[in-house]
Amino acid sequence: MxxxxxxxxxxxxxxxxxxxxxxxxxxxxxxxxxxxxxxxxxxxxxxxxxxxxxxxxxxxxxxxxxxxxxxxxxxxxxxxxxxxxxxxxxxxxxxxxxxxxxxxxxxxxxxxxxxxxxxxxxxxxxxxxxxxxxxxxxxxxxxxxxxxxxxxxxxxxxxxxxxxxxxxxxxxxxxxxxxxxxxxxxxxxxxxxxxxxxxxxxxxxxxVDEDTERVRETARWMLASYLTVPVYAAFHDWLGRGEVLRPMHEAWAAGDRQAALKAIPDEVVDDLIVHGxxxxxxxxxxxxxxxxxxxxxxxxxxxxxxxxxxxxxxxxxx
The missing domain is CATH 3.20.20.30 (Luciferase-like domain)
Incomplete structure (x- = not known):
């Protein structure tokens, strides 16, 4: 192709x-x-x-x-x-x-x-x-x-x-x-x-931004809004991220958005967002x-x- x-x-x-x-x-x-x-x-x-x-x-x-x-x-x-x-x-x-x-x-x-x-x-x-x-x-x-x-x-x-x-x-x-x-x-x-x-x-x-922390801060909002949707949660369970994303899901379900954002590991952000x-x-x-x-x-x-x-x-x- x-x-x-x-x-x-x-x-x-x-x-x-x-x-x-x-x-x-x-x-x-x-x-x-x-x-x-x-x-x-x-x-x-x-x-x-x-x-x-x-x-x-x-x-x-x-x-x-x-x-x-x-x-x-x-x-x-x-x-x-x-x-x-x-x-x-x-x-x-x-x-x-x-x-x-x-x-x-x-x-x-x-x-x-x-x-x-x-x-x-x-x-x-x-x-x-x-x-x-x-x-x-x-x-x-x-x-x-x-x-x-x-x-x-x-x-x-x-x-x-x-x-x-x-x-x-x-x-x-x-x-x-x-x-x-x-x-x-x-x-x-x-x-x-x-x-x-x-x-x-x-x-x-x-x-395209070399300020890694700034990118991660913005990206966490995007990731939380998507990965808490059931179909995406199931997708990432299948991909093998279920346990690492569990704290985010629990905080989100409890209504604590800030805790949910903080619970997304840096490595997940870096895996799913292309930056640098x-x-x-x-x-x-x-x-x-x-x-x-x-x-x-x-x-x-x-x-x-x-x-x-x-x-x-x-x-x-x-």
């Missing part, structure tokens, strides 16, 4: 409306991909639609769009629109997301996350191929849906996957797996579940690649170096 080098858009320090010039610069810097996200900022599709015009050479991917915040038909329509804008260059990343995003923020139902993701994948493969779909899946039923204009080139579909069952689904029925919050040494364990031929994509949080000078960060990213990561998707964090400069200095051709 050709080595990819991705960038997360939009950037942390600017709105999408002010990102055009930097996004347009990415191909010349050697970035092959841009990947959006969808939590509580921009949605997963609009940034990619704009990037399709601003940087027409790059591959576009969503990492990820939840399967329970849109109906299956609407999700198919959005994917078809992007596939039409960027034929052969759009990758639809979908996943279960979390109870907070699905239920508390979007008034949806977070139930049977594995089955809902599997069912959505199977529906989308048929719908995006132009089929008329009438099917009673385990988690929803579709009656007579057919895209008015199916894309000439259906997009590849990749799954957010953190543990063996979903990773195997990604390998067996999708076109790749997306993961998050892992160390270089964790890649081999994830890769073992999907085999050598399935694309493995991961978002890597990178802070630009050369050190690039070398660390290459460790992920050496261990089996096909597509690192960088997410530069605010630090001593301005983000636009960090984007340039983290490029593979820097």
């Amino acid at each position: 050709t080595q990819n080098w991705g960038m997360t858009i939009p950037f942390y320090d600017r709105s999408l409306s002010k990102a055009q010039d930097l996004i347009a610069e990415l191909p010349a810097l050697g970035y092959t991909d841009v990947w959006s996200a969808e939590v509580n900022g921009t949605d997963g599709f609009v940034p990619l639609a704009l990037a399709a015009q601003w940087a027409p050479q790059v591959r576009l991917g969503s990492a990820i769009v939840p399967v329970s915040t849109r109906g299956p038909g609407l999700l198919a329509m959005s994917a078809a629109t992007l596939a039409d804008l960027a034929p052969g260059r759009f990758v639809l990343g979908i996943g279960a997301s979390s109870p907070a995003i699905v239920e508390r923020w979007n008034a949806g139902t977070f139930a049977k996350p594995y089955a809902r993701t599997r069912d959505t994948l199977r529906f989308l493969k048929r719908a995006l191929a132009g089929e008329k779909v009438s099917e009673a899946y385990e988690t929803f039923e579709v009656k007579g849906f057919k895209l008015e204009r199916a894309p000439k080139t259906p997009p590849k579909i990749v799954l957010a996957a953190l543990r063996p069952r979903m990773l195997r689904l990604a390998a067996e029925e999708a076109d790749g797996a997306i993961t998050n919050w892992l160390a270089p040494a964790d890649v081999q364990k994830v890769r073992a579940e999907i085999g050598p031929d399935t694309e493995l994509i991961a978002r890597l949080f990178v802070c 000078d630009a050369a050190t960060c690039r070398a660390r990213i290459k460790e992920y690649v050496a261990n089996g990561l096909d597509t690192p998707v960088l997410a530069p964090l605010p630090g001593a170096m301005p983000i636009d400069q960090a984007v340039r200095e983290l490029a593979p051709e820097a």
Whole structure:
């Protein structure tokens, strides 16, 4: 597989409306991909639609769009629109997301996350191929849906996957797996579940800053907010960090946020956040690649170096 080098858009320090010039610069810097996200900022599709015009050479991917915040038909329509804008260059990343995003923020139902993701994948493969779909899946039923204009080139579909069952689904029925919050040494364990031929994509949080203590202080807030989510807690149990993260989980459950932050060991922060000078960060990213990561998707964090400069200095051709 050709080595990819991705960038997360939009950037942390600017709105999408002010990102055009930097996004347009990415191909010349050697970035092959841009990947959006969808939590509580921009949605997963609009940034990619704009990037399709601003940087027409790059591959576009969503990492990820939840399967329970849109109906299956609407999700198919959005994917078809992007596939039409960027034929052969759009990758639809979908996943279960979390109870907070699905239920508390979007008034949806977070139930049977594995089955809902599997069912959505199977529906989308048929719908995006132009089929008329009438099917009673385990988690929803579709009656007579057919895209008015199916894309000439259906997009590849990749799954957010953190543990063996979903990773195997990604390998067996999708076109790749997306993961998050892992160390270089964790890649081999994830890769073992999907085999050598399935694309493995991961978002890597990178802070170009040589002030280690400052980076750790900021990173602890990010780590606590993610690793206390049940799916990520289970992921890191599987990766072998259950005991070392237990004090953090206990303090968080007790409502003591400061104690939870202090309980995250330095080595965990350093494992999961790429930081240091630009050369050190690039070398660390290459460790992920050496261990089996096909597509690192960088997410530069605010630090001593301005983000636009960090984007340039983290490029593979820097």
